[in-house]
Amino acid sequence: MKGIIGAIAGDIIGSVYEFHPIKTKEFSLFKKNSSFTDDSIMTLAVAQWLLNDKNSKGELVKQLQIFGHRYPKGGYGRMFNNWLRTENPEPYDSWGNGSAMRVSPVAWVGDSLEEVQKLARISAEVTHNHPEGIKGALATADAIYLAKLGSSKEEIRDHIEIRYDYDLSRTVDEIRPYYKFDVSCQGSVPESIICFLEARDYEDAIRNCISLGGDADTMAAIAGGIASAFWEVPNDIHSKSINRLSDDLLDVLIKFENKFL
Numbered sequence: 001m002k003g004i005i006g007a008i009a010g011d012i013i014g015s016v017y018e019f020h021p022i023k024t025k026e027f028s029l030f031k032k033n034s035s036f037t038d039d040s041i042m043t044l045a046v047a048q049w050l051l052n053d054k055n056s057k058g059e060l061v062k063q064l065q066i067f068g069h070r071y072p073k074g075g076y077g078r079m080f081n082n083w084l085r086t087e088n089p090e091p092y093d094s095w096g097n098g099s100a101m102r103v104s105p106v107a108w109v110g111d112s113l114e115e116v117q118k119l120a121r122i123s124a125e126v127t128h129n130h131p132e133g134i135k136g137a138l139a140t141a142d143a144i145y146l147a148k149l150g151s152s153k154e155e156i157r158d159h160i161e162i163r164y165d166y167d168l169s170r171t172v173d174e175i176r177p178y179y180k181f182d183v184s185c186q187g188s189v190p191e192s193i194i195c196f197l198e199a200r201d202y203e204d205a206i207r208n209c210i211s212l213g214g215d216a217d218t219m220a221a222i223a224g225g226i227a228s229a230f231w232e233v234p235n236d237i238h239s240k241s242i243n244r245l246s247d248d249l250l251d252v253l254i255k256f257e258n259k260f261l
Helices: 005-017 038-053 057-070 078-084 104-109 113-125 131-149 153-164 189-197 202-211 216-230 235-242 247-260
Strands: none
Touching: 005 038, 005 202, 005 216, 005 235, 005 247, 038 057, 038 104, 038 113, 038 216, 038 247, 057 078, 057 113, 104 113, 104 131, 104 216, 104 247, 113 131, 131 153, 131 189, 131 216, 153 189, 189 202, 189 216, 202 216
């Protein structure tokens, strides 16, 4: 299965390792307490926005707040949590990776790279209007869109390095020893893309991300979103992931897949 399930599965698999980091690729993909977090919730809020009216920034804000209020214990950052509770929310100059974790749906809706970039920018700037926050969303969306079109890893790497000036020359083994928890786009999006570029398949991309010992669920959501456009999410990972979604979140996922995939 291709699509935004790649980001959702990555989030669920990474959920138990976000605050219990590991530095190995040998681990159980699913544990008893593996569950969706803010990454999946906000990804599906963006999907609902695109289902309703992709041209309305007001509709995006509305859906982000609706989903956030519906799942108040999703694990949001402090500033985003405040934004969710504000009557007339304004962007707060964030460079956090929340903009990249939720962006994957736009790559399946846009009919061109230009439209994907337009939608990615909108999806980010209602909260993450710092240049690095916007760049992280754009780079992630570009990578997914290019993977969806059948671009090679080399083509994806070159595009991201040239357009966004991310250093993708490092390897996972080089990054792992010194890498620490980092919620910034600039400190997690390039590493997540590298985890995809170095992977053999979808599962390997997720294992690469979590083995870095950083913001595991978000990085796995970012890499998983790209990997599920380049390969497919294996059936067992797909089934175990959707079985952990609530009925209303699964309903949005199904409607999005039916319309756009």
